Amino acid sequence: MRRQMRVIAGGFVIEVFEAAVKRLPYALPFEYFNYSSSDGKSTGSYDLLARQVADKKYDAVVADMTITSNRSEYVDFTLPYTVAGISMVVPIKNQRSKNAWxxxxxxxxxxxxxxxxxxxxxxxxxxxxxxxxxxxxxxxxxxxxxxxxxxxxxxxxxxxxxxxxxxxxxxxxxxxxxxxxxxxxxxxxxxxxxxxVEQFEPSYTHISELKDNGERVGSPQEYAEALAKGSRNGGVAAIIDEIPYLKVFLKDHCDNYTMAGQTYKN
Missing domain, CATH: 1.10.287 (Helix Hairpins)
Structure with a gap:
């Protein structure tokens, strides 16, 4: 009989989970399992993963899963440990005027x-x-x-x-x-x-401005390259994603880009 190898998980979310488990007043044994779709080969979506918890295929999920209203209808979430919501990252422009006036x-x-x-x-x-x-x-x-x-x-x-x-x-x-x-x-x-003093401000401050100007919006891959090109040159004018991912991006690119506009939590 083929023995299943033990899954070793790591990363920020895993460390947060294990730190929380250590603070419990009782022992909580657990074991990690790789998540895959129903065919057992491809990786499924977070919505499907939450549904499998509701169907008791898994006891719990440890992942960077966003708390959404539709998922909350059939599973329960712990309190969020980071800012939730969706925002946008846009290039910043220097407003320091070189005008004679x-x-x-x-x-x-x-x-x-x-x-x-x-x-x-x-x-x-x-x-x-x-x-x-x-x-x-x-x-x-x-x-x-x-x-x-x-x-x-x-x-x-x-x-x-x-x-x-x-x-x-x-x-x-x-x-x-x-x-x-x-x-x-x-x-x-x-x-x-x-x-x-360098006078910086976001190039856009609201999603409606992107719509009105017909700008392109980016996906998670290759943020910096797409923003550097701009919407008119095959790139994008803004990146819209969940705030934790945007913060990770800005950690290394805060000189040229900034988070702008309101936070959308629904």
């Missing part, structure tokens, strides 16, 4: 308009408070308008030379200089970041 990007258009409005408003308030009692704010209309803009502009670099007489005007200047200090610090920090 990059100096306007640290602030949004709305913030630029608000800053300009306060710029004119502050100069007008100072002129209203000073022009009757301060000769430096008098003269022809064009000279007074120039003084308004020059004064507020010079406060941006803290170099205003006009003497302020009114205490109320001094209070306005103090508030405006404080605002300028905050605005200038924020602008400098943002511009420095844009010029020195």
């Amino acid at each position: 990059i100096f306007v990007k640290p602030l949004t258009p709305d913030l630029w308009l608000v800053s300009l409005g306060f710029f004119v408003f502050t100069g007008s308030i100072i002129w209203v408070l000073e022009h009757r009692i301060n000769p430096e704010f008098r003269g022809p209309p064009t000279n007074q308008i120039g003084t308004i803009f020059y004064f507020t502009f010079s406060t941006l670099v803290f170099a205003h030379r006009e003497n302020i007489v009114s205490n109320l005007a001094r209070l306005v200047v103090i508030i405006w200089v404080f605002v300028v200090l905050i605005l200038q610090s924020s602008y400098t920090a943002s511009l420095t970041s844009l010029l020195t």
